[in-house]
Amino acid sequence: MDKENVKRLISDMGAHDCVECGKCTTVCPVTRFNPEFAPRLVVVKALAGEEMDLSKDSDIWICNTCEICNNMCPYEVDYSGFIRGMRGEASREGHEPDCSQGGLLHAMMRIMANSDLPQKRLDWITDELKLADKGDVFLFVGCLPQLDAIFEGRNLDLVETARSAVRIMNRMGIEPVVSPIEKCCGHDLNWAGDEKNFIKLMNHNVQVIKDSGAKTVVFPCPECMRTFDLDYQDFLGDFDFEMTHISEFLARAIEEGKLEFPENISISTTFHDSCRLGRHLGLYDEPRKVLTEIPSVELVELEKNRDAATCCGVSGFMSCNSTSKVMQMEKMQDAKRTEADVLVTPCAKCRIHLDCSTRDETPVDNDLINIPIMDFTVLVDMALRGKLQIPDAQDKEARMEDEKPE
Amino acid sequence: MTEAMAPAIEEEFQPSILVFCCNWCSYAGADLAGVSRLQYPVNVKVLRVMCSGRVDPYFILRALELGADGVLITGCEIGDCHYISGNVKAKERIERLSKLLDQIGIGSDRIRLEWIAASEGTKFAQVMEEFTDHITNLGPNPLKGSETGGG
Ligand code: SF4
Ligand code: SF4
Ligand code: SF4
Ligand code: FES
Numbered sequence: 001m002d003k004e005n006v007k008r009l010i011s012d013m014g015a016h017d018c019v020e021c022g023k024c025t026t027v028c029p030v031t032r033f034n035p036e037f038a039p040r041l042v043v044v045k046a047l048a049g050e051e052m053d054l055s056k057d058s059d060i061w062i063c064n065t066c067e068i069c070n071n072m073c074p075y076e077v078d079y080s081g082f083i084r085g086m087r088g089e090a091s092r093e094g095h096e097p098d099c100s101q102g103g104l105l106h107a108m109m110r111i112m113a114n115s116d117l118p119q120k121r122l123d124w125i126t127d128e129l130k131l132a133d134k135g136d137v138f139l140f141v142g143c144l145p146q147l148d149a150i151f152e153g154r155n156l157d158l159v160e161t162a163r164s165a166v167r168i169m170n171r172m173g174i175e176p177v178v179s180p181i182e183k184c185c186g187h188d189l190n191w192a193g194d195e196k197n198f199i200k201l202m203n204h205n206v207q208v209i210k211d212s213g214a215k216t217v218v219f220p221c222p223e224c225m226r227t228f229d230l231d232y233q234d235f236l237g238d239f240d241f242e243m244t245h246i247s248e249f250l251a252r253a254i255e256e257g258k259l260e261f262p263e264n265i266s267i268s269t270t271f272h273d274s275c276r277l278g279r280h281l282g283l284y285d286e287p288r289k290v291l292t293e294i295p296s297v298e299l300v301e302l303e304k305n306r307d308a309a310t311c312c313g314v315s316g317f318m319s320c321n322s323t324s325k326v327m328q329m330e331k332m333q334d335a336k337r338t339e340a341d342v343l344v345t346p347c348a349k350c351r352i353h354l355d356c357s358t359r360d361e362t363p364v365d366n367d368l369i370n371i372p373i374m375d376f377t378v379l380v381d382m383a384l385r386g387k388l389q390i391p392d393a394q395d396k397e398a399r400m401e402d403e404k405p406e
Numbered sequence: 407m408t409e410a411m412a413p414a415i416e417e418e419f420q421p422s423i424l425v426f427c428c429n430w431c432s433y434a435g436a437d438l439a440g441v442s443r444l445q446y447p448v449n450v451k452v453l454r455v456m457c458s459g460r461v462d463p464y465f466i467l468r469a470l471e472l473g474a475d476g477v478l479i480t481g482c483e484i485g486d487c488h489y490i491s492g493n494v495k496a497k498e499r500i501e502r503l504s505k506l507l508d509q510i511g512i513g514s515d516r517i518r519l520e521w522i523a524a525s526e527g528t529k530f531a532q533v534m535e536e537f538t539d540h541i542t543n544l545g546p547n548p549l550k551g552s553e554t555g556g557g
Pocket of ligand 4: 428429430431456457458459480481482486487488489492493
């Protein structure tokens with residue numbers, strides 16, 4: 001571990017301002033279920049100049065980088081930034097996180113970073129969708145097609161989010177650019193400390209956007225948005241194109257009267273503030289504004305909402321463990337208690353994780369967690385088409401019956 | 407050099423092929439092929455696992471990332487898996503991974519799943535030969551030479 005780097009990380013995070021009030025530990029969802037872990041202690045250890053354990057099951061990897069602690073800290077100690085930096089140190093020393101899906105996703109990202117193989121990333125496009133090769137608006141699709149391949153069989157149809165975004169834009173008279181050579185934004189590698197490959201992906205993607213001549217990039221994914229807006233610009237300085245999350249884009253369109261909602265069945269929704277969209281980017285109002293502007297949609301808040309929302313339990317496909325599971329169970333129970341018809345999430349990965357948590361044997365009764373999960377963009381598109389529908393909740397019992405080996 | 411080893415197209419290209427063999431069937435099949443003195447290409451490197459269900463898609467992608475030209479996964483016939491449904495899961499996983507490989511441009515034709523029983527020494531040798539030919543025709547892993555793909 002490079003002592004100088006660690007010192008710099010400690011001063012960058014503002015650890016010297018820490019007054020050891022312990023607020024961060026009180027709110028940390030990981031601490032709640034894993035008493036061996038506490039953000040405050042890591043800060044204290046760092047301040048005392050203690051050597052840190054960088055191995056895969058150590059403190060630096062179990063943090064979800066959800067930033068509740070940053071958010072609560074009266075002295076704005078940037079805990080998650082410190083964690084990311086430490087992961088960089090760990091990765092330089094050859095340590096790796098304990099990846100969920102065995103590391104498949106990170107391998108895919110590294111492959112993209114190091115090659116220019118001809119991808120098939122546009123198979124999701126249907127005839128009804130109007131797209132352009134060049135134009136003002138770029139739709140950054142991200143890894144939705146790849147995630148669909150990896151999680152096939154779960155019937156999540158994640159790429160429907162991209163189709164929905166295009167349909168909505170077409171309705172507004174916009175034909176967005178989508179690129180066959182776009183690559184993963186590198187969010188997960190960045191948070192895994194793999195800076196080298198992250199930078200390769202960054203340089204490639206920024207070039208793709210510049211070459212397209214687009215003035216605005218719209219992101220359906222909170223992670224891609226965070227990565228461009230905060231991390232890429234951190235490295236490369238301010239971009240001259242505008243970056244906007246689909247919720248901001250839609251909120252603005254509604255405000256300008258560009259979207260009209262026809263009649264729909266009424267449904268009540270509750271909204272999951274994904275940590276990237278909420279605490280990382282501060283976008284709390286925009287998605288709520290959109291949901292409440294849909295005449296037939298009602299919004300009921302989760303008990304833990306906005307900046308107090310807990311995350312989905314797994315970040316960057318790292319450290320999916322028993323703590324993640326408990327966090328997911330809490331989230332699903334909170335959602336079910338609202339008595340809303342659906343839980344709406346803006347993030348494909350949250351959907352993957354929350355869906356997964358309700359699949360196999362759960363520590364909690366099925367009745368307490370079986371609320372269907374819907375993607376934000378897909379819901380808005382359905383509402384615009386007058387086709388709002390409540391999807392089926394995960395029927396765990398029926399599914400387990402199906403999957404029994406003969 | 408045997409006939410099978412002489413690559414048909416490019417003289418120099420000798421693919422490196424990783425084969426996952428299930429302990430209970432294809433690994434025994436490989437043994438039988440050896441005991442029966444059947445020839446199969448030296449390009450094949452066998453890795454024994456307890457069941458085809460042990461093969462995480464990540465293992466396969468990681469092998470390709472590190473420059474393997476082809477990966478073969480072998481297991482017991484459906485219904486014969488010693489862990490009941492390990493091979494059914496392997497089949498599903500490989501179908502999913504194939505999709506991903508096509509999407510990211512490596513191509514699903516670099517991986518294959520085969521059922522080979524313990525008694526099928528001849529089949530083992532045949533499959534190795536055939537798959538080696540197939541990969542030789544495909545040419546080197548496109549990741550070779552890149553930073554991930556090693557040399
Ligand atoms: S970022 Fe989240 S998980 Fe990590 S220490 Fe802070 S509150 Fe806990
Ligand atoms: S909340 Fe901030 S000041 Fe309080 S212990 Fe945590 S890091 Fe220190
Ligand atoms: S929550 Fe499920 S999908 Fe997500 S990493 Fe854990 S096991 Fe995998
Ligand atoms: S034991 Fe051979 S495939 Fe499962």
